[in-house]
Amino acid sequence: MAGQTLYDKLFASHLVRSNEDGSALIYIDRQLLHEVTSPQAFEGLRIAGRKPWRIDANLATPDHNVPTTNRSGGVSEIADPVSKIQVITLDENCDDFGILEFKMNDVRQGIVHVVGPEQGATLPGTTVVCGDSHTATHGAFGALAHGIGTSEVEHVLATQCLITKKMKNMLVRVDGQLGAGVTAKDIVLHVIGKIGTAGGTGYAIEFGGEAIRSLSMDGRMTICNMAIEAGARVGLVAVDQTTIDYVEGRPFAPKGEQWDAAVAAWRDLVSDADAAFDTVVEINAADIEPQVTWGTSPEMVVGVNAQVPNPANETDPVKIEGMKRALEYMGLQAGQAISDIHLDRVFIGSCTNSRIEDLRAAAEVVKGKKVAATIKQALVVPGSGLVKAQAEKEGLDKIFIEAGLEWREPGCSMCLAMNPDKLGAGEHCASTSNRNFEGRQGFGGRTHLVSPAMAAAAAVAGHFVDVRTLGNH
Amino acid sequence: MKAFNQHTGIAAPMDRANVDTDMIIPKQFLKSIKRTGFGKNLFDELRYLDEGQPDQECTGRPLNEKFVLNQPRYKGASILLARENFGCGSSREHAPWALDDYGFRSVIAPSFAEIFYNNCFKNGILPIVLKEQEVDQLFREVAANEGYELTVDLEKQCVVTPSGTEMAFEIDAFRKHCLLNGLDDIGLTLEHADDIRAYESRRRQEAPWLFDAIK
Ligand code: SF4
Numbered sequence: 246m247a248g249q250t251l252y253d254k255l256f257a258s259h260l261v262r263s264n265e266d267g268s269a270l271i272y273i274d275r276q277l278l279h280e281v282t283s284p285q286a287f288e289g290l291r292i293a294g295r296k297p298w299r300i301d302a303n304l305a306t307p308d309h310n311v312p313t314t315n316r317s318g319g320v321s322e323i324a325d326p327v328s329k330i331q332v333i334t335l336d337e338n339c340d341d342f343g344i345l346e347f348k349m350n351d352v353r354q355g356i357v358h359v360v361g362p363e364q365g366a367t368l369p370g371t372t373v374v375c376g377d378s379h380t381a382t383h384g385a386f387g388a389l390a391h392g393i394g395t396s397e398v399e400h401v402l403a404t405q406c407l408i409t410k411k412m413k414n415m416l417v418r419v420d421g422q423l424g425a426g427v428t429a430k431d432i433v434l435h436v437i438g439k440i441g442t443a444g445g446t447g448y449a450i451e452f453g454g455e456a457i458r459s460l461s462m463d464g465r466m467t468i469c470n471m472a473i474e475a476g477a478r479v480g481l482v483a484v485d486q487t488t489i490d491y492v493e494g495r496p497f498a499p500k501g502e503q504w505d506a507a508v509a510a511w512r513d514l515v516s517d518a519d520a521a522f523d524t525v526v527e528i529n530a531a532d533i534e535p536q537v538t539w540g541t542s543p544e545m546v547v548g549v550n551a552q553v554p555n556p557a558n559e560t561d562p563v564k565i566e567g568m569k570r571a572l573e574y575m576g577l578q579a580g581q582a583i584s585d586i587h588l589d590r591v592f593i594g595s596c597t598n599s600r601i602e603d604l605r606a607a608a609e610v611v612k613g614k615k616v617a618a619t620i621k622q623a624l625v626v627p628g629s630g631l632v633k634a635q636a637e638k639e640g641l642d643k644i645f646i647e648a649g650l651e652w653r654e655p656g657c658s659m660c661l662a663m664n665p666d667k668l669g670a671g672e673h674c675a676s677t678s679n680r681n682f683e684g685r686q687g688f689g690g691r692t693h694l695v696s697p698a699m700a701a702a703a704a705v706a707g708h709f710v711d712v713r714t715l716g717n718h
Numbered sequence: 719m720k721a722f723n724q725h726t727g728i729a730a731p732m733d734r735a736n737v738d739t740d741m742i743i744p745k746q747f748l749k750s751i752k753r754t755g756f757g758k759n760l761f762d763e764l765r766y767l768d769e770g771q772p773d774q775e776c777t778g779r780p781l782n783e784k785f786v787l788n789q790p791r792y793k794g795a796s797i798l799l800a801r802e803n804f805g806c807g808s809s810r811e812h813a814p815w816a817l818d819d820y821g822f823r824s825v826i827a828p829s830f831a832e833i834f835y836n837n838c839f840k841n842g843i844l845p846i847v848l849k850e851q852e853v854d855q856l857f858r859e860v861a862a863n864e865g866y867e868l869t870v871d872l873e874k875q876c877v878v879t880p881s882g883t884e885m886a887f888e889i890d891a892f893r894k895h896c897l898l899n900g901l902d903d904i905g906l907t908l909e910h911a912d913d914i915r916a917y918e919s920r921r922r923q924e925a926p927w928l929f930d931a932i933k
Contacts (some may be wrong), residue, residue: 394837443736443806563734680808
């Protein structure tokens with residue numbers, strides 16, 4: 246019999262029961278909650294007169310709606326009344342049910358997917374869910390993590406379980422070493438460009454190979470975060486010493502004897518050498534260039550030195566139509582050089598790229614330089630209050646501010662523009678977030694997804710430039 | 719959950735691939751803490767020419783006449799014809815809530831994004847995967863015939879066209895059972911409460927660090 250994949254092991258160790266019809270009940274170790282997808286779930290619990298099954302498996306924080314400007318006045322100062330109600334509702338629900346919440350002005354508040362790992366709530370070998378598709382992020386720890394809908398949030402609150410079906414296994418192996426100036430973000434955008442936004446549908450994708458093994462946990466989280474943009478609900482990276490070192494000493498991580506037992510168990514969280522994958526995708530790290538998306542789907546991506554593709558070179562009519570529509574929405578011409586795309590705003594943040602290493606990479610590029618005069622706004626939004634504090638300790642805030650970028654409070658911000666940070670119609674934005682859908686960052690806004698270093702370089706130049714030519718590397 | 723058995727209604731064609739949940743219901747409407755009232759903002763950015771705001775009255779807003787749901791022939795449509803990877807992107811259940819509130823009972827496409835697909839069942843909407851050629855055929859027929867209606871039969875697992883052609887589809891036995899009977903899956907899971915407790919006590923032995931940590 247072939248060995249087991251990491252996903253197989255995680256699934257097996259959480260199986261509560263399997264039914265004849267192929268569905269399975271799996272146990273959920275951690276649920277992260279935020280204000281947008283939880284109110285209707287709590288309401289459902291109340292209507293049915295149910296209580297949460299296990300309070301200590303949940304952790305909450307508001308992130309999508311919170312303002313990123315000075316918020317010393319607390320929730321009452323959220324200008325948008327509808328946003329305010331949503332944040333207050335989360336506070337009340339957590340207070341009522343006794344769930345631990347990092348409220349808006351808690352230094353531990355931040356984007357759920359930054360906060361979970363940072364606190365050691367996300368641990369190797371756990372199942373993690375959240376009413377948010379980027380829950381795939383936590384798979385970087387060898388955890389089975391995926392996004393769920395609000396009805397399922399309620400289901401997990403009430404039963405600590407999820408009804409699911411086993412996925413197929415895909416291995417994306419990135420061999421060799423990345424070139425200087427090429428990052429985790431470029432790997433994942435490259436993978437999405439290669440397999441398409443539905444390429445991973447039905448699969449749990451494990452990312453492996455030398456290039457992935459050499460990444461830090463921050464980089465691995467960036468990659469797993471965007472598994473969903475490749476259609477996969479689950480992204481995974483096997484546990485190694487890098488994982489264990491990151492987790493050690495985090496507030497909710499095991500301590501003492503339990504730590505030793507946990508580490509011993511976690512060592513097995515790798516795919517067996519003879520494990521069978523349903524699909525294997527092989528990529529050579531040396532082939533990956535800094536990536537820039539030109540269209541309205543993350544698969545519409547090319548290297549920074551390429552041109553905007555021409556629909557005339559395609560054969561599939563649905564694809565041609567999609568490309569034409571994207572070019573029109575983005576206001577771009579086929580054949581135009583990527584470096585000729587002029588930018589109005591720059592956004593460095595989101596659960597994809599708002600951790601400390603992302604901020605360090607961006608700061609390194611802008612240090613001693615100035616944001617181009619044509620850029621209306623360049624925002625840096627740390628992923629959590631603790632990331633912000635760390636960055637300030639290292640003086641990164643000063644580097645950004647001196648270069649003309651704005652240094653903000655943590656939250657989702659311009660990733661999806663539910664708070665006041667948004668693009669105007671027709672504006673082009675170099676963004677370190679994960680989705681370039683129409684209207685995602687503001688009505689009529691035009692998003693180009695890039696790495697933090699590339700976003701920083703674009704802020705200085707006013708248009709896209711190959712960060713490798715700037716001499717920082 | 720609402721039960722679903724058989725439904726006949728006007729089909730409306732949404733002829734683009736990768737329709738994401740931001741497109742189905744833009745983020746500003748996600749600020750609501752309710753499950754209802756999203757129908758008037760379904761496909762808001764495609765449907766109206768201005769930028770919609772939450773709690774706004776929509777009757778006076780300028781319509782994009784070209785958008786399929788604004789065309790008189792698709793008035794009252796309850797079956798949405800779609801292209802590949804429908805419902806990709808964010809996990810927001812507001813997307814099926816908006817489709818449901820607008821009056822859609824079923825979505826037919828060659829493929830769906832998983833979270834969206836899953837969320838449909840929780841809200842009594844039947845997502846149906848047909849072969850690409852069959853979906854193409856439906857797109858052609860709906861364009862050629864005003865008032866084109868389809869029948870969706872969950873029990874028999876088929877879509878029936880006006881000329882009587884039957885197109886079969888696959889569906890999980892568990893999901894079919896729940897949808898046909900309108901079952902609440904929390905209630906179903908709680909019938910296995912003993913299994914859950916047994917798992918927990920076993921797990922507590924193996925991995926005690928997973929319990930009582932977050933507080
Ligand atoms: S940062 Fe963006 S993608 Fe991440 S959770 Fe927030 S809104 Fe979603």
